Every structure is written in structure tokens, then in C-alpha cells.
Amino acid sequence: MPPVTRRTALATAAAAVATAALAAPPTVAAPAAGAETGPPVPPPERPLFGAQVWRLPQNGLTVAFVESRRAPVVAQYLFYAVGSGEDPAGRSGVAHFLEHMMFKGSRNVPNGAFSQIVAREGGNDNAFTSRDVTAYYQHVEASRLPLVMEMEADRVAGALLGAEEFEAERQVVLEERRTRTDSNPRARFREAFDAALWGPQHWRGRPIIGWEEEIRAITLDDLRGFYARWYAPENAILVVAGDVREAELRRLVERHYGAVPAREAPRRVRGPAPATAREPRLIRRDPGVREAAYARAWMAPTLTAGETGHAYALEVLAHLLGGGQGSRLHKALVEAGLAVAAAAGYDGDALGVGAFSLYATPRREVAPERLESAADDVVKRLLDEGPSEAEVARSIRQLTAGALFALDSLGAAPHMIGGALAIGLPIEAVEFWPARLRAVTPAQVAEAARAVLAAAPNTVGWLLPADAPAGSVRG
Amino acid sequence: MSDAANTAHRLPIRAVEAPGGLTAWLVEDHSVPVVSLAWAWEGGASLDPAERSGASAMAAALLTEGAGDLRAAEFADALRDSAIGLGFEAQRDGFEGAFRALSTALPEAVRLARLAMTAPRLDADAVERVRARAVAGVRQALETPRGQAGRAFWSAAYPDHPVGRPVGGTPESLAAMPVEAIREAIARQLRRGGLLVAAAGDITPEDLAGLLPALFDGLPPAAPPPPPPLPPFRAFGRKVVEIDSPQSTAIFGQPGLGVDDPDWEAAQVVLRVLAGGGFTSRLMQAVRVQRGLTYGIGAGLDVMFRRAQVIGSVATENGRVAETLAVTQEEWARMAAEGPTAEEVDEAVAYLTGSLPLQFTDTRRIAGTLLAMRRNRRPIDWLDGRTARLRALTRDRAATVAARLLKPEALSVVVAGRPVGL
Numbered sequence: 056m057p058p059v060t061r062r063t064a065l066a067t068a069a070a071a072v073a074t075a076a077l078a079a080p081p082t083v084a085a086p087a088a089g090a091e092t093g094p095p096v097p098p099p100e101r102p103l104f105g106a107q108v109w110r111l112p113q114n115g116l117t118v119a120f121v122e123s124r125r126a127p128v129v130a131q132y133l134f135y136a137v138g139s140g141e142d143p144a145g146r147s148g149v150a151h152f153l154e155h156m157m158f159k160g161s162r163n164v165p166n167g168a169f170s171q172i173v174a175r176e177g178g179n180d181n182a183f184t185s186r187d188v189t190a191y192y193q194h195v196e197a198s199r200l201p202l203v204m205e206m207e208a209d210r211v212a213g214a215l216l217g218a219e220e221f222e223a224e225r226q227v228v229l230e231e232r233r234t235r236t237d238s239n240p241r242a243r244f245r246e247a248f249d250a251a252l253w254g255p256q257h258w259r260g261r262p263i264i265g266w267e268e269e270i271r272a273i274t275l276d277d278l279r280g281f282y283a284r285w286y287a288p289e290n291a292i293l294v295v296a297g298d299v300r301e302a303e304l305r306r307l308v309e310r311h312y313g314a315v316p317a318r319e320a321p322r323r324v325r326g327p328a329p330a331t332a333r334e335p336r337l338i339r340r341d342p343g344v345r346e347a348a349y350a351r352a353w354m355a356p357t358l359t360a361g362e363t364g365h366a367y368a369l370e371v372l373a374h375l376l377g378g379g380q381g382s383r384l385h386k387a388l389v390e391a392g393l394a395v396a397a398a399a400g401y402d403g404d405a406l407g408v409g410a411f412s413l414y415a416t417p418r419r420e421v422a423p424e425r426l427e428s429a430a431d432d433v434v435k436r437l438l439d440e441g442p443s444e445a446e447v448a449r450s451i452r453q454l455t456a457g458a459l460f461a462l463d464s465l466g467a468a469p470h471m472i473g474g475a476l477a478i479g480l481p482i483e484a485v486e487f488w489p490a491r492l493r494a495v496t497p498a499q500v501a502e503a504a505r506a507v508l509a510a511a512p513n514t515v516g517w518l519l520p521a522d523a524p525a526g527s528v529r530g
Numbered sequence: 531m532s533d534a535a536n537t538a539h540r541l542p543i544r545a546v547e548a549p550g551g552l553t554a555w556l557v558e559d560h561s562v563p564v565v566s567l568a569w570a571w572e573g574g575a576s577l578d579p580a581e582r583s584g585a586s587a588m589a590a591a592l593l594t595e596g597a598g599d600l601r602a603a604e605f606a607d608a609l610r611d612s613a614i615g616l617g618f619e620a621q622r623d624g625f626e627g628a629f630r631a632l633s634t635a636l637p638e639a640v641r642l643a644r645l646a647m648t649a650p651r652l653d654a655d656a657v658e659r660v661r662a663r664a665v666a667g668v669r670q671a672l673e674t675p676r677g678q679a680g681r682a683f684w685s686a687a688y689p690d691h692p693v694g695r696p697v698g699g700t701p702e703s704l705a706a707m708p709v710e711a712i713r714e715a716i717a718r719q720l721r722r723g724g725l726l727v728a729a730a731g732d733i734t735p736e737d738l739a740g741l742l743p744a745l746f747d748g749l750p751p752a753a754p755p756p757p758p759p760l761p762p763f764r765a766f767g768r769k770v771v772e773i774d775s776p777q778s779t780a781i782f783g784q785p786g787l788g789v790d791d792p793d794w795e796a797a798q799v800v801l802r803v804l805a806g807g808g809f810t811s812r813l814m815q816a817v818r819v820q821r822g823l824t825y826g827i828g829a830g831l832d833v834m835f836r837r838a839q840v841i842g843s844v845a846t847e848n849g850r851v852a853e854t855l856a857v858t859q860e861e862w863a864r865m866a867a868e869g870p871t872a873e874e875v876d877e878a879v880a881y882l883t884g885s886l887p888l889q890f891t892d893t894r895r896i897a898g899t900l901l902a903m904r905r906n907r908r909p910i911d912w913l914d915g916r917t918a919r920l921r922a923l924t925r926d927r928a929a930t931v932a933a934r935l936l937k938p939e940a941l942s943v944v945v946a947g948r949p950v951g952l
Contacts, residue, residue: 125561126890158809167819170809175877177884179808194888226822233777234825234845238947239674343774345669380606389659390603395666418662449607457613459632463564463731465891 102486103461104468107301108476111308114317115289117476118308121296121468129200129297130465132192133207134473136292137285139263140186140406141323144256146277148228148265151184153216153278155224157191158182160215164206173203184263187406188477194465197298204311211291212315214282221275229271232264240343244518245350251334252352252410252514258326259408260333288312290320292476294469325407328354328361332512342521346395349415349426353513355401356506357409359478366403368503369411371495373401374450375442376433377413381449384413387433393421397430406478411507423517438509441501455489541890543900543910546735548742554727555900555910556738559893565636565731566893567643567745568628568901571724572835574621575697576757582711583692584664584699586620589715591660593618593627596651597642602659605642614639616646622693623757623834624905625719630894633732640745647720648748657709665705668698675779675845678771679946683781686766687942691758693834722746723753728900731893760835763942771946778947779845780855784940786831786838789906795882795919796931797831797838802878803870804861804936805829805842810877812861817844823854836906840935851949859938866936869929883917 160166178195253260377399388394461467596602612635631639671677688694829842
């Protein structure tokens with residue numbers, strides 16, 4: 056599954072943002088204190104979820120709890136602070152492959168039984184792997200919480216990772232790769248584009264699912280070693296949301312997870328950004344593609360790496376540059392008749408260096424270089440003149456206006472809280488994110504834009520139909 | 531088998547009647563300051579004339595591209611400043627509108643939704659933008675085996691009905707679409723008659739009753755014209771669409787049953803066992819878990835005009851398509867011949883009854899569920915009796931329904947890719 060961040064969790068809160076061919080997660084924006092219009096926003100001192108967070112002294116497991124009595128249901132999410140970013144060199148895909156194998160049984164739960172038992176109890180379960188986390192979750196009727204806790208705790212304590220299921224599961228992973236990537240020209244391009252910017256063996260440039268030949272090379276020992284190294288209670292965050300009382304939850308957590316033996320887990324260290332883009336320009340012609348696509352991405356700081364102070368400003372910048380109708384790219388490319396869609400993307404809630412991206416789908420009659428130069432002009436003008444106060448206020452207003460929609464979903468709180476705590480952010484980064492966004496000033500946006508768009512290594516990419524006129528783009 | 535706690539939960543659905551006779555189904559819940567509303571008419575793309583395929587879809591997109599005095603960007607700002615998620619969608623057999631808003635923004639949501647439906651601007655520049663986006667969208671949809679297989683499947687199964695055409699139109703029909711055709715699509719579809727409404731969240735019945743006229747009274751009273759009757763699903767055997775890809779996607783299907791069929795829920799149980807969600811189905815076990823042939827395989831009831839077809843899909847490496855289809859067909863035949871085991875029926879019933887509360891955790895989903903019930907002409911207490919109906923199902927009844935429903939020899943299949951050995 057794709058990574059989920061604060062913004063993807065909330066993406067649906069905003070009105071539809073124009074979808075680009077290579078859509079980045081749509082950005083959602085935020086209102087400034089004292090914005091002229093817009094609905095009342097919660098006072099900044101009020102936390103979004105009111106989560107309780109504690110640690111088990113026995114083994115260091117972090118627990119976060121959000122109570123919601125809306126329906127008699129509960130969600131259990133176990134996040135491990137490890138993702139494809141920790142895949143060993145030459146073995147991309149290990150974190151994701153291991154996620155698959157975690158359903159193949161643990162000491163007291165036979166192979167395949169986990170999902171079967173959850174389904175029999177009326178629940179849903181699954182898992183996802185991103186660069187930063189691997190997470191396992193179940194949504195169940197509230198009285199089934201002890202059952203899924205018992206099974207999940209058993210899986211932390213001792214997954215079987217048996218040899219009998221390993222090869223068939225490798226075929227499943229390869230089919231998953233073919234479905235997600237190999238049979239989709241846009242996905243193939245996205246993968247090649249990341250590799251062009253970061254390098255195909257940089258942790259940021261490898262696909263989460265892994266390169267095909269490396270998936271083929273993964274051994275069971277690779278998976279077992281990864282599990283032993285990273286799947287320790289002290290490297291995990293349990294997030295429970297739903298219809299359970301805190302005292303009862305504390306008792307259940309003690310009972311089921313308190314008994315899991317402590318193990319040491321290493322602190323993860325993400326490698327630095329490369330000094331330059333591996334390939335500053337990627338032109339890919341693909342006979343399978345019918346509409347061209349443009350992408351440009353700069354290496355960028357996040358809330359955990361580089362000039363972390365730029366992160367919220369970059370989020371505002373992405374909205375005012377490419378957050379749909381009314382954004383600068385939309386005006387200059389879409390309204391001007393050069394592009395079908397245009398967008399900007401940035402995710403600051405990530406571990407290690409990140410990326411700030413632009414995307415566009417040119418209209419068919421528009422030559423690629425014309426679109427590219429119009430996009431360059433948008434960036435240049437922003438750098439020359441900076442953003443206006445009004446557009447920063449508008450972006451902040453729109454990014455934060457829908458913050459409360461996170462309460463209208465069982466999964467949003469676990470996704471946001473688990474994702475943040477797993478990369479070392481404090482719970483306040485989730486609870487008070489609208490206030491943090493609202494604190495962004497136009498000067499900060501201008502400064503962040505200069506730091507990234509004017510200075511950082513970047514790659515321009517074009518995906519072109521095979522029959523696009525030769526020489527229409529510099530190769 | 532588990533059955534204790536989850537039966538206690540009932541979703542309190544009530545019918546709210548507004549002055550003027552319009553009714554809405556409501557699940558009231560004030561725990562979160564959010565309201566979702568969803569509404570629908572029969573029609574959608576099935577009302578598009580053949581040469582105007584895509585008119586309803588373009589109309590749906592254009593309703594939120596400027597209305598009243600607000601041009602497109604101003605309309606979008608008005609929505610987003612208040613975090614109102616408003617959208618319209620043309621479907622094969624219907625046309626839906628929906629919004630979700632914070633309670634505090636509800637009046638603004640109603641104002642903008644009404645404006646969108648009663649005074650869409652259809653400015654020339656907006657029409658051109660939407661047209662360009664639509665053309666790119668339908669072309670991109672054909673870049674993958676999945677998109678190609680879907681297109682070929684429906685046109686083969688319904689060659690003479692609009693549901694056999696892509697909802698979004700074709701590059702040709704979109705390029706030739708005059709704004710009058712879009713205006714006509716809006717005029718024939720957006721009516722006070724034939725309208726079905728559902729709501730969920732932080733709103734009282736009284737407030738909802740007051741809101742409905744404000745939202746819909748500006749629409750003309752007569753219902754949309756009836757769509758052309760849906761012919762039977764035409765079985766077509768096996769078709770291959772050649773597209774360069776290392777993996778093929780297969781879409782398979784056969785005729786199903788009406789939503790009012792007394793065996794509807796038995797059919798859901800049978801299909802859950804054979805091909806339902808998650809890892810537990812026979813197809814998932816046989817095709818993915820045991821043989822590693824795919825990342826996922828599933829099938830279920832796909833409803834149009836209150837009739838369901840049984841539709842499934844799977845993707846696998848070109849060289850293993852033949853094996854994958856053979857295994858799928860074998861499982862289909864085995865279920866038709868033997869039916870599910872008693873244990874399988876118990877497990878499927880336990881899932882289908884136990885998972886009901888999970889459907890009710892967000893307002894959009896609740897409103898969507900209520901709207902689907904209304905479109906299927908379910909009684910308002912349909913969900914209340916569902917658990918008891920499911921539990922009353924015996925293994926033998928399920929086997930009878932499996933034999934009646936599943937037609938392995940009539941399974942029509944489209945494969946898109948470069949399949950080997952078909």
C-alpha cells in the first residue's frame with residue numbers, strides 16, 4: 056500500500072484539487088489567524104485528537120490512544136519505525152516482502168489464520184509499507200479488541216517466517232510489482248524519475264516495493280534478519296482508536312504487550328541527500344503512454360532533516376504554487392491553455408531528506424518545451440517577487456479549514472499519529488498541526504522557496520508518447 | 531461462532547419529510563461536527579445519446595466549475611475556504627451529488643450546492659478546460675491492461691445499450707461535444723422528481739427538513755426521462771485485447787440476479803466464500819496463497835438498475851494467464867456443483883453480520899450506504915433484519931443458490947495484455 060501522511064489522510068477534506076497525470080497527494084491548506092473569511096477554526100490550544108501517549112516500562116513499546124464512542128468499533132494499528140528506507144543495500148523490497156510474510160503465522164497463530172480469525176469476527180485487517188513505516192492494522196467491533204491484541208502481540212514476539220510459504224509469496228510480490236508498476240507506464244516513469252533524482256541505490260531513490268531483480272535476490276535470511284533487527288517493541292508504536300475506555304485499554308495493553316520480551320533496536324539513520332541529482336534530466340519515451348507528463352522535483356528539507364524550519368512553509372508553498380484552482384501553476388498552465396492539469400506536491404512529515412515536486416499534463420497540441428518554460432517562469436516569478444500576503448493567507452486558510460474532518464473517520468487518527476511518532480515527531484506535531492501551519496509568514500515562504508527552488512539539486516522529467524515529435528524536448 | 535456483542539448495534543435510520551414532499555433518510559450523530567449529504571437520480575450516462583457519450587460526465591464536472599456570479603476559481607475558493615467537499619458524478623445508471631461540510635459551514639454548503647445545480651455558468655473557458663481534462667483522462671485510462679480490459683468487457687456484454695460505452699465518453703465524442711449537449715444533460719437530469727436523498731452526521735431531523743427545500747426547490751419538478759431498459763448480459767466467451775505489458779489483466783463475469791431477489795443475501799454469502807474480500811476466499815487461497823499467481827483476485831455483485839452481474843478481476847504475468855483462468859474456472863465450477871461447506875457459510879455470515887458496525891464510522895460512508903439502499907428500493911428497516919436473515923441461511927440453501935447463480939460455462943472473460951497459451 057502507498058504511504059499515508061497527514062495530508063493524504065486529510066486529502067479528501069479539501070474540495071477536489073485538479074488531478075495531475077502524476078498526481079502527488081493533493082495538498083490541503085490552512086487559514087491564517089485573522090484571515091478575512093472562512094469558518095471558525097478551533098483555538099490553537101485545543102488538540103485535534105486529545106490522544107494519550109505512554110510507554111511500557113517493560114519493553115519500551117509506545118502506546119497512543121484516541122477515544123471515540125461514535126460507533127462500537129475499534130481500530131488497532133501497530134507501526135514499526137522501519138520502512139523501505141531501511142532496506143539493506145542491494146535488497147530493496149525487504150521491508151515490504153517482510154510485511155507480506157508477517158501473515159504467515161506466529162507462535163500461537165497458524166499460517167493464514169490471523170486474517171481468517173479477524174474476518175470471522177467481522178473485522179478487516181491489512182498492512183502497509185512506506186519509506187518510513189511498516190504498519191499492521193485491524194478494524195473490529197469493540198469487544199474483539201482483546202482478541203486482535205493477543206494475536207498482534209504474538210506476531211511481535213515471534214513471527215514464524217516459514218520457508219514453506221516463502222517462494223510462493225515472492226511470486227505474489229512480483230505480481231504486485233507488475234500490477235502496480237510494470238503494467239502502468241506512468242508508474243514506470245515515476246519510479247525511473249525517483250531514481251534519476253536520487254540514484255537507483257539511494258534509499259530515497261529505490262522503489263518501496265523493490266527493484267525486480269532485487270526482489271528475486273531476497274533470501275529468507277534477509278527477512279529474518281530484518282525482523283530481528285527492527286521488529287522490537289521499543290521500535291514500535293501501538294495506536295488504538297475507538298470505543299474503549301483508557302483504563303481498560305491500559306489493562307489490555309499491559310496484559311498482551313507487556314509480556315513481549317524487550318529487545319534492542321538500532322536507531323535508524325537516514326543517509327544524507329546526494330550532492331547533485333543523479334540525472335538532472337530524464338526523457339522517457341514509452342509506446343504505452345498516450346498523454347505526455349512533466350515532472351520536476353527538488354531535494355527538500357522535511358520536519359526531520361535539513362532546515363526543518365522550512366517544512367511548514369514548503370507545505371504552504373506547494374498549495375499556493377500548485378494546489379488546484381487559483382494556484383499559480385493552475386493559472387499559468389491550465390487556465391492559459393497549456394496544460395490539462397498542474398499540481399505541486401510536498402510532504403514534510405517524512406524521515407530524512409524529502410522532495411518538493413511539480414507536475415503537469417500538457418495539452419496535446421502544446422509542445423513540451425513551451426509548457427516547461429511556462430512552469431520555469433512561474434518558479435522564477437515566485438523567487439523574484441515572493442508570495443503575496445493574500446495568497447499565503449488563502450493557502451493557510453484552505454490547508455487547515457478541513458482539519459476537523461480527521462475526526463470523521465476511524466483510521467485517520469492512527470495513520471496520522473502512528474506516522475508522526477514513528478519518525479520521531481512529537482505528538483504535538485499532529486495535535487496542533489493547524490496552528491503550526493497558521494504560524495507561517497510570507498517571508499518564511501519566500502525564504503523556503505529560495506532555499507529549495509533556487510538552490511537544491513533537482514531533476515526535470517518528461518514522459519512522452521513514442522510518436523511525440525523528435526527533438527521536441529532537449530534530451 | 532461469534533455473535534454476542536455486535537448484534538446490539540443498530541443504525542438508527544429515520545425518514546425525514548420536508549415541506550413539499552421530498553424525503554431524506556438520516557442517521558443523526560452529533561459526536562463530530564460534520565454533516566454529509568448525498569443525493570441521486572436514475573439516469574446518468576445511460577441518458578447520453580450515442581454520439582454524445584460523455585455529456586453527463588462533462589456536466590457533472592462543470593457543475594462545480596462556476597455558478598451564479600462565481601466564476602470557476604471563485605467557486606472553488608468559496609468551497610475550499612470553508613472546507614466544503616462538493617462534487618457530482620455521472621455513473622452508468624445514475625447521477626449523484628454529495629457534499630461533506632463542517633456543521634458551521636452547512637449553510638454555505640447548501641448555498642453553493644444549490645447554486646451549482648440551478649445556475650451553473652458553463653463558461654466557455656471552463657468547458658474547454660473540462661473537455662481537455664476529460665479527453666486526457668479517457669486516453670490515459672487506456673494506457674493500462676486494466677483500463678483496456680474494462681472497456682472491452684462492458685462493450686462486449688452490452689453492445690446495444692449505453693452501459694456498454696465508457697461513462698466518460700471517447701476522445702471523439704468529447705472533442706465534438708457542443709455546450710448545448712451539456713446543458714441538455716443538466717436540464718434532463720437535475721429534477722426535483724425522482725430525487726433520492728440521504729444524510730448523516732451533525733444535523734437534526736428538523737434542520738434537515740428545512741434544508742431540503744433550500745437545496746432542491748429551484749429544480750424543475752418533473753422526473754428525469756427513463757433510461758433505455760437494460761438488456762440481458764450477453765455472454766461472449768473469451769476475448770483478448772493485445773496491449774504491450776508484462777502482466778495481463780482479466781475481467782470475468784456472468785449474469786447475476788436482481789437486488790429484489792429473495793436469494794440476494796444468500797448470493798452475497800456464496801460470493802463471499804468464493805471470491806470475497808481479504809485473504810479468506812477460495813479464489814484468493816487457490817490463486818494467490820497456494821500458487822502465487824496474483825497479488826489479488828476477487829469477484830462480487832456489480833449493480834446497475836437494480837440488477838447485479840457477477841464481476842471479478844485478476845492480474846497475472848502473461849505466461850501464467852492460462853493457469854490462472856483455469857484455476858478460477860475450476861473453483862467457480864466446484865462452488866456451483868458443491869456449494870460452500872457449513873463452516874464456510876458460518877464464517878461468511880459471521881463476517882457479513884459482524885462487520886456491519888464498521889460501515890458506520892464516517893458520515894460520507896453512512897450517507898452513501900443509505901443512498902445505495904434507497905436506489906435499490908430497500909425498506910428503511912432493511913439493515914435491522916439483515917443479521918437475522920443472514921443467520922437463517924442454511925448450508926443447503928446456500929448450495930442451491932450457488933448452483934442457480936454460478937454458471938462456469940457462461941463465464942465471459944476479457945484478457946488485456948500479451949497472454950500466452952490462450
